[in-house]
Amino acid sequence: xxxxxxxxxxxxxxxxxxxPARDKISRIRDMIHDLAAGLDxxxxxxxxxxxxxxxxRPISGSGTTIRADWKERTPDQVMIFLDCKTDLIDRARSxxxxxxxxxxxxxxxxxxxxxxxxxxxxxxxxxALTYHLDRKKRA
Numbered sequence: 001x002x003x004x005x006x007x008x009x010x011x012x013x014x015x016x017x018x019x020p021a022r023d024k025i026s027r028i029r030d031m032i033h034d035l036a037a038g039l040d041x042x043x044x045x046x047x048x049x050x051x052x053x054x055x056x057r058p059i060s061g062s063g064t065t066i067r068a069d070w071k072e073r074t075p076d077q078v079m080i081f082l083d084c085k086t087d088l089i090d091r092a093r094s095x096x097x098x099x100x101x102x103x104x105x106x107x108x109x110x111x112x113x114x115x116x117x118x119x120x121x122x123x124x125x126x127x128a129l130t131y132h133l134d135r136k137k138r139a
Contacts, residue, residue: 005047006029006033006047007047007048007049009048009049010029010047010048010049010054013049013052013054014026014029014054017070018070018075018112020112020113021070021078021112022070024070024078024110024112024116025054025068025069025070025078027116027118028068028078028080028116028121028125029054029056029068031118031121031122031125032045032056032066032125032129033045033056035122035125035126035129036056036058036129039062039126039129039130041060041062041130041133042058042060042062042063042129042130042133043058043059043060043062044058044059044060045057045058045059046058046059050065050067051067052069053067053068053069053081054067054068054069055067058129061132062129062130062131062132062133063128063129063130063131063132063133064082064083064086064088064128064131064132065082065083066080066081066082066125066128066129067080067081067082068080068081069081075112076111076112076113077109077110077111077112078109078110078112079103079107079108079109079110080107080108080110080121080124080125081106081107082106082107082108082124082128083106084104084105084106086128086131088124088127088128088131089102089104089105089106089107089108090105091127092108092120092124092127095123096120096123096124099117099119099120100117100120100121100124108121108124
C-alpha cells in the first residue's frame with residue numbers, strides 16, 4: 001500500500017462493523033483524508049491497524065496518530081482515540097463541549113443513533129493532524 005492510500009486492512013476491518021458504525025467510521029476516515037489534504041504542512045496520511053484499530057498518522061510528523069473504532073462490548077457507539085499524552089481531549093472538553101462526549105484523556109465517544117457533530121469532529125481532527133506543528137509555533 002502506498003502512502004496516502006486507503007489501506008485494504010482498514011477497509012476490511014470497517015466492512016465487518018454493523019452498518020451504523022461502518023458509516024460513521026468511514027465518514028471519520030474521509031474527514032481525516034480531506035483535512036490532511038487541505039491543511040498546510042500535513043500532507044500524506046499513512047493508514048494502519050494499531051492494536052487492531054484503524055489508525056491514521058501524518059507522514060510529515062505534523063500531528064499525532066488518530067485511531068477510531070467500534071467495539072462489540074460497547075455496540076451502541078464509536079470512538080475516536082487520541083494520544084493520552086497530548087492536551088487534545090482536554091481542549092475538546094473545554095472548547096467543544098457539549099458537542100463531544102469525552103472519556104478520560106484519550107477518547108471521544110459518539111452514539112450510533114445520533115448524527116455525527118461534524119464541525120466539532122473536524123476541529124478535533126485538525127488539532128490532531130497539526131498537533132506537533134502547533135507546539136513548534138507556540139515554543
